[in-house]
Amino acid sequence: MATCPICRRLPADAKYKPFCSKRCADVDLQRWFAGSYVAPGGSDETPSRDEDEG
Template sequence: MNCPICGEDTVKPFRPFCSKRCADIDLAKWLNGSYAVPSQREDDLDDEIQDAGEFKDRPH
């Protein structure tokens, strides 16, 4: 199995990662929103459309 961050072989204590560093990089991506699970709910789509319109109307 290869580390999803750097591609090196995994190490048992850090599986599925090769090191604490790669595990921390992955955690940071989740925490800052780089990873996201898309929603299939129509309410969420309506909210996104409304938010986009409000953002567009704001002055710089």
């Protein structure tokens, strides 16, 4: 059985899976809002081209 990714306890309530409680689910959500987690991906910026270049 998998453990809670926040506190490493066994999940106590299937409602909050994979977390063990609402508290751990809220901690995870707050980490996303704070920018502690970053999803991998490319840059959002489009490279600019100078019209004077070839």
